[in-house]
Amino acid sequence: MNVAYQIQVPVSEIEDAAQCNLYVEVAADHLLFGILDNNKHEFIALQYVNLDKYNAFNHCKELIYHNEWLARSYNKVTVVYYFPESVLVPGPLFDTGLNKTALDIMYGDLNKGEILTDDIPGWNLYNVYRVPAALHQLLGAHFPKGHFYHAYSVVLKRKAQTIKKTEGDEATLIFYPNKLLFALFRNGGLQIIQTFEYETAEDVTYHLLNACRQFEVNCGQIALSVSGLLDDHSSVYSELLKYFLHIELDERPAEFKYNGAFDEYPLHFFSSLFNTALCE
Structure with missing residues (x-):
């Protein structure tokens, strides 16, 4: 596990995290999070951590409980999963009783993960996806009021806004x-x-x-x-x-301001995370 990118002000400078939103992206090989100050409408912090995919759960657990940013209480928490087991189902054909069957047909039944569903406005689609059960339990317990989505759902929601x-x-x-x-x-x-x-x-x-x-x-x-x-x-x-x-x-969404430290990186680097904040 290593921090590949880090942009942040000192935690002590954020007097009230309850005035901020936390956006987290989790995959088998990375964890990315960003902090949006709602009062300033400004992204003030970001961290991208490379995970060892063979020990990703333990690394996520360590980050969740020991990272000083992730340990705080926020106004809103959004978690985006980026795992490959995903099936897009047209609205008229969607049947919750067939979710597991659809995933098993596409990807096999060896993974016994948690099956989640996103309704994707503007596309008449449902995203049925599977994530590691222990990971979802960990994040659900740590962020009990968190909103959970799949990366494909966020891409399609944002595309519906800009197409x-x-x-x-x-x-x-x-x-x-x-x-x-x-x-x-x-x-x-x-x-x-x-x-x-x-x-x-x-x-x-x-x-x-x-x-x-x-x-x-x-x-x-x-x-x-x-x-x-x-x-x-x-x-x-x-x-x-x-x-x-x-x-x-792509460029960072103009709807937000950004801490000056973000200018050290190309404008297209983290736009997927910023776009998440526009899709709720």
């Missing part, structure tokens, strides 16, 4: 170390949302070109919105430029 009513293909790409969240939209409609793991820059373009081929997407015309932990001078970004002509790096 352009134009014809054509668009894709949202959110980069993390060695994995990529990919969502493809055509004429405003969702085609696919999926996570790809990668080790090399060529892996990324392979997955994207394969998706474009399957959905008959013209790489020269599709618009890519890119955010997350991707250096625009990296080999991955250079590979993207070889095949895609319309790439736009």
Whole structure:
């Protein structure tokens, strides 16, 4: 476990955490959280911790109970899970009695996790997903009034707020170390949302070109919105430029202010976390 990114004012400077919101993103290999000061409408702190995926639960438990920021009581707590077992079900076909069956068919029945459901406004979809039971119990006990969602649900909620009513293909790409969240939209409609793991820059373009081929997407015309932990001078970004002509790096939402320390990082680095605050 190691802290990869950290932006914060001293905890002592926050007189009343009850005037702040806490946003937490949890995956098998990382935990990311940010603090929003509601009075100033300003993000004042952020921490990104890499987890050992073979010991992730114990690392999360240590962070939850010993991190001085996570130990405080906040006005609102939002937890976003980023685990791969997710099935999007059209509203007319949704049946809570079939949630486990749908996940077992897609991903097998070896994982005995907690099954959760998000209703996704604007899409007539339900996101049925499974998270580690012990982790959900830990977070639920520590944040008893917390709101829990899946990362795909947040991406779709935010897309519903910003989607352009134009014809054509668009894709949202959110980069993390060695994995990529990919969502493809055509004429405003969702085609696919999926996570790809990668080790090399060529892996990324392979997955994207394969998706474009399957959905008959013209790489020269599709618009890519890119955010997350991707250096625009990296080999991955250079590979993207070889095949895609319309790439736009996402920026922090203008609806918020940001502690000056955030300026040390590119504007697209943590926009997925900030977008979470706009989706409630």
